[in-house]
Amino acid sequence: MTKQFYKAAKHNNRQTFRELFFQLHVKDQMESFHALYTKNKQKIEEFLTLDEFDKLFAWMSLEEQRELYEIFSSIYISQLLSHMEVDNVVRFLNDLSDVDTRILLDLFATDKRRMIEKLLAYEPEAAGSVMTKSF
Structure with missing residues (x-):
């Protein structure tokens, strides 16, 4: 097989x-x-559809996810991230350069982008950055 x-x-x-x-x-x-x-x-x-691949993406380490950022288009990555919980998106974006983070943020819908930017403003390990905004 x-x-x-x-x-x-x-x-x-x-x-x-x-x-x-x-x-x-x-x-x-x-x-x-x-x-x-x-x-x-x-x-x-x-x-694979985004719904099919996002489950696999969510299980990957940050290093593996970063590798995919280099392979896939920014549009596909932003669509993939838009299917994920905001706290996981923030964790991923915190691992990218400021330029790469901005590129992806600009591709998000306004409401989700604002929520992500708010969490990104916290230090990476601060309580505000690791709390989940969705229930």
Whole structure:
């Protein structure tokens, strides 16, 4: 199955990729995704919906998420982040440069951007920055 999974990605076979991907446990999905070549990782933007990929993204370490920031388009990353809880978005943005953070913030809807900016104003480990604003 693993060989078929990588072939599907390589040959742009979205349907087979999706079928094989969703047969895997989340941990195996992450391992398989990380084993893809960069050009095949980029295909995730076309192969999986945001709702499907955000679950995997949320389980990734900050380092892994940062790697995806370098691979995926800013628009896709901002759409992905807009599906996440605000506190997780703030944690991710705190790990980026000010320029990269601003690029992504400018792509958010006004209400969510304001909420994120408010939390970003706190020091990264301050109580205000780590509290959840949504219930």
